[in-house]
Amino acid sequence: MSFELVRTVATRSERQHTPRRSTDLKLLTKMRAVHAENSGVYGSRRMQVELVADGESVGRGKVQRLMREHGLQARKPPAHHD
Numbered sequence: 235m236s237f238e239l240v241r242t243v244a245t246r247s248e249r250q251h252t253p254r255r256s257t258d259l260k261l262l263t264k265m266r267a268v269h270a271e272n273s274g275v276y277g278s279r280r281m282q283v284e285l286v287a288d289g290e291s292v293g294r295g296k297v298q299r300l301m302r303e304h305g306l307q308a309r310k311p312p313a314h315h316d
Contacts (some may be wrong), residue, residue, distance in 0.1 A: 258296075258300060261285070261290065261292060261296075261300065262300055262304060264285060264288065264290065265281060265285070265297070265300060265301070265304075265306060266304075266306070268281060268284050268285070268288075269281070269306050273309065274306075274307070274308065274309045275308055275309050276308055277301075277308035278294055278297045278298040278301055278308075279294060280308075281297050281301065281306075282294045282297045285297065
């Protein structure tokens with residue numbers, strides 16, 4: 235009786251070229267441009283609205299994930315001390 239080992243885990247180089255990854259990278263390029271154009275004040279909600287207005291079909295969850303994974307954060311307004 236012989237058993238064949240089935241490989242279920244992709245190697246790192248195989249994972250890098252998935253359709254999702256290439257789509258994410260294109261979207262991330264646009265997100266970085268929007269982030270820079272607006273002085274980093276846009277959070278995921280406004281970022282998603284801008285991307286949709288620019289013709290992208292993307293949900294806020296994906297925008298949140300990409301922003302979190304790549305360190306894009308909205309600048310917080312200064313605290314007002316009255």
